[in-house]
Amino acid sequence: MGRIVVVTGGGSGIGRAIAARFAADGDRVYITGRTEHSLVRAAEELDGSYPGEVVAVVCDSTRPRDLALLVDEVNEHIDVLVNASGGLVAGKPANDPLEELRETWNAYVAQNVLGAVLTTAALRDLLGPRSTVISIGSIGAERRGGAYGAAKAALSAWSAGLSAELGPQGVTANVVSPGYIAGTDFFQGGMTEARHELLIEETHDKRPGTPEDVAELVFFLASPGARHITGQTIHVNGGAYTTR
Numbered sequence: 001m002g003r004i005v006v007v008t009g010g011g012s013g014i015g016r017a018i019a020a021r022f023a024a025d026g027d028r029v030y031i032t033g034r035t036e037h038s039l040v041r042a043a044e045e046l047d048g049s050y051p052g053e054v055v056a057v058v059c060d061s062t063r064p065r066d067l068a069l070l071v072d073e074v075n076e077h078i079d080v081l082v083n084a085s086g087g088l089v090a091g092k093p094a095n096d097p098l099e100e101l102r103e104t105w106n107a108y109v110a111q112n113v114l115g116a117v118l119t120t121a122a123l124r125d126l127l128g129p130r131s132t133v134i135s136i137g138s139i140g141a142e143r144r145g146g147a148y149g150a151a152k153a154a155l156s157a158w159s160a161g162l163s164a165e166l167g168p169q170g171v172t173a174n175v176v177s178p179g180y181i182a183g184t185d186f187f188q189g190g191m192t193e194a195r196h197e198l199l200i201e202e203t204h205d206k207r208p209g210t211p212e213d214v215a216e217l218v219f220f221l222a223s224p225g226a227r228h229i230t231g232q233t234i235h236v237n238g239g240a241y242t243t244r
């Protein structure tokens with residue numbers, strides 16, 4: 001029987017590649033996102049391309065009301081929860097610089113750590129022995145300050161705590177932390193040729209990452225051979241950041 005998989009932010013980029021990887025394995029995959037038309041289109045495309053079933057559930061990971069609907073929709077044992085939603089946040093100019101800074105940090109924290117915390121808490125009762133929770137972090141947590149990097153660092157800290165909390169019940173929890181991944185909507189049109197080249201130059205294998213690079217690592221972490229891997233942040237970045 002196929003597994004039950006939930007991928008937040010599964011309508012595009014890395015989340016979509018993760019959903020495709022599990023659907024290719026014959027799993028039933030729920031993908032979430034905030035934009036109904038693109039999410040539904042992605043689900044239809046994936047559903048028609050792979051043996052597994054792909055279901056769209058419009059849900060903002062940061063909104064408890066949306067999450068309650070997601071719980072009702074899934075309503076069965078979840079084998080794999082992937083918290084992939086996140087990313088950059090458009091700034092809102094304000095007259096008071098401190099007010100603007102507060103808004104920006106609140107938005108980054110909500111988008112890149114609170115969404116994963118709330119989604120996991122909402123779905124907690126559907127997780128059990130042999131479930132895994134995999135959250136998508138970022139190389140930004142290791143290398144840069146700012147609200148995005150700080151929020152992704154907090155995601156790793158939270159995930160390690162989650163591992164300790166749920167480990168005795170047979171649930172694993174890890175963060176997969178990508179380096180530069182080309183071909184997603186992450187940079188919202190803001191990537192320049194010069195920056196693209198610079199990010200490639202930082203890698204050892206001299207190429208950008210692909211969403212599939214990340215999806216393969218997530219798929220492995222959800223496999224029976226990975227049951228003793230928990231509480232970790234695991235990097236997929238072509239050597240752009242090394243742990244030694």
Ligand SMILES: NC(=O)c1ccc[n+]([C@@H]2O[C@H](COP(=O)([O-])OP(=O)(O)OC[C@H]3O[C@@H](n4cnc5c(N)ncnc54)[C@H](OP(=O)(O)O)[C@@H]3O)[C@@H](O)[C@H]2O)c1
Nearest residue numbers: 009012013014033034035060061085086087181184185186
């Ligand atoms: N691309 C990179 O270089 C890179 C590097 C390191 C880490 N990451 C991380 O990888 C993850 C996926 O990013 P990506 O590169 O695949 O970018 P992406 O193509 O923009 O994918 C993000 C997806 O998440 C959804 N989403 C955003 N906020 C959401 C929310 N609050 N609730 C539910 N869904 C939400 C978006 O759809 P809607 O806007 O319709 O909701 C979108 O489908 C993010 O966590 C990002 O921080 C990316």
